Amino acid sequence: MIWDNNFAVSVIPLLLEGLWVTIKITLLGTTLAAALGLFFAILRRLAIPVLSLVVSFFVVFVRGTPLLVQAYCAFFVLPAYGISFDAFTTGVVVIGVNYSAYMAEVYRSGIQGVPKGQWEAATALSLPSVRTWGRIILPQAVRTVVPMLGNYLIQMFKDSAVLSAITVVELMATAQAIGSSSFRYLEPLTLAALLFLAVSYPASRLVNRLERRYAPQH
Amino acid sequence: MRPSTEPQPLSAPVDLAPDPIIRFQNVSKNWGSNQVLKSLNFEVAPGEKVSIIGPSGSGKTTILRILMTLETPSEGLVKVDGDTLWDVSPGQKVRETKQMRETRRKIGMVFQQFNLFPHMTAMENIIEAPIHVLGMNKAEAKERAAELLNLVGLGKHMNHTPPQMSGGQQQRVAIARALAMRPKVLLFDEPTSALDPELIGEVLNVIRNLAHTTDMTMLMVTHEMRFAEEISDRVVMFDNGAAVESGPPAQIFKDPQQERTRTFLRAVLQH
Amino acid sequence: MSAVIDYAPLLWQGLLTTILVAVLSGALCLVVAFAAGLARLSSHRFISWPAGVFIEVFRGTSLLVQMFWLFFALPFFGIQLHPLTAAVLALGLNEGAYAAEVVRGAIASRAKGQTEACIALGMEPALRLRRIIIPQSIPAMLPPFGNVMVDLLKNTSLVSLVTVADLTFRAQMIRSSTGQTTAIFLTILVLYFVLSYLLTLLTSWLERRFALDRRALAAQRKDSKMMKVGAA
Numbered sequence: 001m002i003w004d005n006n007f008a009v010s011v012i013p014l015l016l017e018g019l020w021v022t023i024k025i026t027l028l029g030t031t032l033a034a035a036l037g038l039f040f041a042i043l044r045r046l047a048i049p050v051l052s053l054v055v056s057f058f059v060v061f062v063r064g065t066p067l068l069v070q071a072y073c074a075f076f077v078l079p080a081y082g083i084s085f086d087a088f089t090t091g092v093v094v095i096g097v098n099y100s101a102y103m104a105e106v107y108r109s110g111i112q113g114v115p116k117g118q119w120e121a122a123t124a125l126s127l128p129s130v131r132t133w134g135r136i137i138l139p140q141a142v143r144t145v146v147p148m149l150g151n152y153l154i155q156m157f158k159d160s161a162v163l164s165a166i167t168v169v170e171l172m173a174t175a176q177a178i179g180s181s182s183f184r185y186l187e188p189l190t191l192a193a194l195l196f197l198a199v200s201y202p203a204s205r206l207v208n209r210l211e212r213r214y215a216p217q218h
Numbered sequence: 219m220r221p222s223t224e225p226q227p228l229s230a231p232v233d234l235a236p237d238p239i240i241r242f243q244n245v246s247k248n249w250g251s252n253q254v255l256k257s258l259n260f261e262v263a264p265g266e267k268v269s270i271i272g273p274s275g276s277g278k279t280t281i282l283r284i285l286m287t288l289e290t291p292s293e294g295l296v297k298v299d300g301d302t303l304w305d306v307s308p309g310q311k312v313r314e315t316k317q318m319r320e321t322r323r324k325i326g327m328v329f330q331q332f333n334l335f336p337h338m339t340a341m342e343n344i345i346e347a348p349i350h351v352l353g354m355n356k357a358e359a360k361e362r363a364a365e366l367l368n369l370v371g372l373g374k375h376m377n378h379t380p381p382q383m384s385g386g387q388q389q390r391v392a393i394a395r396a397l398a399m400r401p402k403v404l405l406f407d408e409p410t411s412a413l414d415p416e417l418i419g420e421v422l423n424v425i426r427n428l429a430h431t432t433d434m435t436m437l438m439v440t441h442e443m444r445f446a447e448e449i450s451d452r453v454v455m456f457d458n459g460a461a462v463e464s465g466p467p468a469q470i471f472k473d474p475q476q477e478r479t480r481t482f483l484r485a486v487l488q489h
Numbered sequence: 490m491s492a493v494i495d496y497a498p499l500l501w502q503g504l505l506t507t508i509l510v511a512v513l514s515g516a517l518c519l520v521v522a523f524a525a526g527l528a529r530l531s532s533h534r535f536i537s538w539p540a541g542v543f544i545e546v547f548r549g550t551s552l553l554v555q556m557f558w559l560f561f562a563l564p565f566f567g568i569q570l571h572p573l574t575a576a577v578l579a580l581g582l583n584e585g586a587y588a589a590e591v592v593r594g595a596i597a598s599r600a601k602g603q604t605e606a607c608i609a610l611g612m613e614p615a616l617r618l619r620r621i622i623i624p625q626s627i628p629a630m631l632p633p634f635g636n637v638m639v640d641l642l643k644n645t646s647l648v649s650l651v652t653v654a655d656l657t658f659r660a661q662m663i664r665s666s667t668g669q670t671t672a673i674f675l676t677i678l679v680l681y682f683v684l685s686y687l688l689t690l691l692t693s694w695l696e697r698r699f700a701l702d703r704r705a706l707a708a709q710r711k712d713s714k715m716m717k718v719g720a721a
Binding site for chain 1: 545546548549550551552553554557561562564565566639643644645646647650657660661664670671674677681682685686
């Protein structure tokens, strides 16, 4: 028999543990990406001579290179300079920084989408710039950012499997480990795929609905 | 030969009247609970030039769209040139049939928004269907297209694409494109409504020319009352999904019999 | 830096493999995109439904899982794929599923009037798509296609995990034999960056090439040339 049902059932608990790690990476990574992305977007917008340029280049560079190679860099290169974390933390930081480059673009377009008149009105009222950003611009920009954030969250959930290459024991790595120790890959890999699908499909349906609700009204 | 616009005497032998080229028999169209056409009976004689007038939402455009099979009637029978285009009983699910496709070949349509293909030049727009639908060879199609472009006064614009042309020019190309398929019936769906006022004249001239020189059947939904009066053999007033009044333009515009027609014409002719 | 120079031939081979994988899976991706995207739009449920399942499954699971499944799980059905085949299949199908949504979206957003004009001219559905709707949709598809292709290029690095000797695989080899981590990884980062940048340039060139108004301008030049000839 090709598919061994008993074996499949027996590995489910292990796989669920892996899934939980994947979910933790995704939530922490998205939080980091959202915060860092906002920081980058504001830095670029402020047009500080050298700094803004450096940030812009960093964003483009991160978007133009593979996540896997970035993960290798953090995992193998940084320890040589005395910076080392455990695999899980490294994974979260790598994927968070990687996605922050995408999030920065999302924020940028969100900020750009706020009508020019809003800035002018804030200036006319002599609002200090922190107030302008915090109370006028960002709350309006967030409308377009929220659904995109959801999309990237789901994308990150799937991409985090790459971190198995730097020994983060998430869902993919768990499935692989079960496969290599039992010489049966079919059941763990198929179940891992189904678990990914079971989370990401409903989630993307939900985000679609959000997208429609948050669609810009002008 | 143009059919007489005189009312046929009731005693006239039936076989002398030409068979209608278009026949709507008890045709209804519902959008949800909204009845756009209410059991419509309507006929057009071969070669007849008919204008349909009426307020928006009266169902006049729906007639053209059902003839072009862009919309499905909820029930009723529609015949074109003796062939059945639609035969729908209430609640029936209708599929496109071969007969339907063959019958609608006899019909051409000019749209309110022109609907030219933006990635093709005027010439390419016109030769597309003759080559790929009728199987005409390219040289012949091009020759015919050049003639048609001259006919609509755009001989020099054959290599222009729609974005390079004014709305009036685009609509004239659209008319040439429809003519290239040699339809027996040509439908005009508010052909000048999307145009700037100064461009309306050039399009109306082309249509007027067609009306006077061809024996093609023409069915036009329009808001240009003077134009309808000038070129039509018959004008039909629509309101609320039904034909309220039908007759020669002189009668409809000068001496309407129905109160609804009178109030509509008073409102639109005021300015 | 010495490791990079010493091992340059190995890196070069890796780069060629990366490009090979990208080109093969890119071609597969385009075929899958149009096949699945058009099938998704079909009014026949037995065509659109399987296409929908394919798109959702391949978008809903990780590329890496798909690649490993083709490489490690398929042999249990008696099908042993060459690593390169498994890698190209997984990449092409996965990115193809994303690109299929691009095709579907671009075609579905075509103005309704264009389809109506085609019907009025007696054009059958296949002819409509081939001659009118698809050519018009290409300009709208190009920018998102460019993004998919850059993603695909970056994801070729995953093939190193199923033993295809691409750029990343070679870098890992060199790292473990020389221990010179920084120089090697910085080098391949830059190489990947240059490749994705070239892809971006290619996309924007194609965008300009296929833009509708570009064709109009070309036609106009032809016109004015003809007029000049006529005047002479």
